[in-house]
Amino acid sequence: MVTLKDAKRIIEAAEMKAKEIGQPMNIAVADGGGNIVAHVRMDKAWIGSIDISQKKAFTSRAFDIATKDLATHSQSGGQFFGIHASNGGKIMIFAGGIPLKKNGEVVGAIGVSGGSGEQDHAVAEAGAAAF
Numbered sequence: 001m002v003t004l005k006d007a008k009r010i011i012e013a014a015e016m017k018a019k020e021i022g023q024p025m026n027i028a029v030a031d032g033g034g035n036i037v038a039h040v041r042m043d044k045a046w047i048g049s050i051d052i053s054q055k056k057a058f059t060s061r062a063f064d065i066a067t068k069d070l071a072t073h074s075q076s077g078g079q080f081f082g083i084h085a086s087n088g089g090k091i092m093i094f095a096g097g098i099p100l101k102k103n104g105e106v107v108g109a110i111g112v113s114g115g116s117g118e119q120d121h122a123v124a125e126a127g128a129a130a131f
Helices: 004-021 048-063 067-073 117-129
Strands: 026-030 036-041 097-102 105-113
Touching: 004 026, 004 036, 004 105, 004 117, 026 048, 026 117, 036 048, 048 067, 048 097, 048 105, 067 097, 097 117, 105 117
Parallel strands: none
Antiparallel strands: 026 036, 026 105, 097 105
16 A cells, blocks of 8 residues: 555655756656555646656556556557557556555556656656655
């Protein structure tokens, strides 16, 4: 289970990383059902990335995989090609979503958007490490 207290700690760690790299981000934390527990839009983070961060968290939890890895398998010719069209368009297939695990079991996810894929993933990793 991902509590609000957990989500706040995860977001705080992710925000610190975003500040360190100088990129304002949207950071979302989802529970085991893929529902948003908490979301933060840092000052000057893109408004369009609010939705993307939340969908990255959902995607990562829905498939228990980092969106960066899902992206690799969802390109033309890949085993998951076309997956982005599933789940009512809620699937994001680029970096920034990471599952949150407790005792080896996925119990939630973090989704980050607002920078390059590499930046989004690094900020998500920092948040996930705080869990």
